[in-house]
Amino acid sequence: MRFRVRFAETDQMGIAHHAAFVVWFEAGRVEWLRDRSLSYRELEAGGVSLAVSRLDVTYRLAVRFDDELELATRLTELRSRGCSFAYTLRSAERHVVAVATSTHVATDRDGRAVRIPGDWAASLAAAIER
Amino acid sequence: MRFRVRFAETDQMGIAHHAAFVVWFEAGRVEWLRDRSLSYRELEAGGVSLAVSRLDVTYRLAVRFDDELELATRLTELRSRGCSFAYTLRSAERHVVAVATSTHVATDRDGRAVRIPGDWAASLAAAIER
């Protein structure tokens, strides 16, 4: 996923705010799923969400408004009721800007942990990169 | 409603980003309703939302991180299926920072326009300040 830092994502330090990265990682997950013909929108419409239970981010370089960034996302772990993703965010010059991991729990509409639906589990299992 | 500008709400101009004001006005509506014993949370739980159909903001003064602001909200118009609010945002020194109006349509969970529930309509009617 390639994108540019939005002006609204900057802060008074003149750099992208650290919370904006969290939104980018989420967008990276959605695109990663789409690339594997998995629609997160449809999963949610079916009543299952991948709620975030843990998030770790290491920020290495500051990025600025209008910088073009490239986000690589991969699925690193799959459990019956959850999964984990890893992210590497790079600048246009290929420097590593940030790395992160997120852990997710499949939940129903009431927030209870549920099993990942069978067709999703199969598709995800085929796409793991440790 | 009194609050401080959050760091995340600033942008690289060193001032609060203009989209942050929109979030503040919404918070002002929620507090205005609470002050009149109307819970927007309960209205939503009952399936009715006050969707924003129009928003006009005039920005007069820039505000900065950690500035303490005071937001005055008032209901200016009530219709069977909607209402309008007006906002005046002031600095700690009582300077007008921004003024705004928002127009709302009562909608059900499918986004269809509906009448404002009777008990809400009565409470709102009693609270109009033109």
Next chain:
Amino acid sequence: MRFRVRFAETDQMGIAHHAAFVVWFEAGRVEWLRDRSLSYRELEAGGVSLAVSRLDVTYRLAVRFDDELELATRLTELRSRGCSFAYTLRSAERHVVAVATSTHVATDRDGRAVRIPGDWAASLAAAIER
């Protein structure tokens, strides 16, 4: 500018929050300028900002997570110390989702109104569409 609604931009009504539109319009301005070889990043680096002094948005249709949207931006007015833009946001099916206008004042780093730099003024003058 084409883009998709991010998950973080939705709210509990299940639709894109009205403040997210304000961020999209800003991104539309930046891309509109880029298409005319004007870098808003460079303008800011040179000490001049186009601060928002007024914003009017009419919301016509709710949009949802992952919806693909198209934003058309145009410059409608140019003054020595400011300018105005108009926006039309459309769904993939070409329905008008929202229309908006924004008015801007050129300011220096201390927030004082200044003239738009000569080369920018000339480029903008050539690009007005009323």
Next chain:
Amino acid sequence: MRFRVRFAETDQMGIAHHAAFVVWFEAGRVEWLRDRSLSYRELEAGGVSLAVSRLDVTYRLAVRFDDELELATRLTELRSRGCSFAYTLRSAERHVVAVATSTHVATDRDGRAVRIPGDWAASLAAAIER
């Protein structure tokens, strides 16, 4: 720090979005500093920022619009050029909603690591809670 979940902070799952927590933790740091007569605003005005280099969040409970939350912040580590904070976010019923840690590097306006100013270092040293 006590505050309520803003409507704009919810997402279509009907809960506060996980990126909102990151903004709350930052606000918690600012208030923690203020309680010790340290103004983060003045630190920044003097050209020093506490840039985030690492962030770890564990989300335990979902929270909803208008929920009242209480955030406890503490300084857990101090180095010549940085520090770490820990956060515990609790519901009004005192349940732990999330725990987090953030690591910071003192930087100058060009993003270079610098020593924490002497007066700040002394105040911070007196306030460490491991």
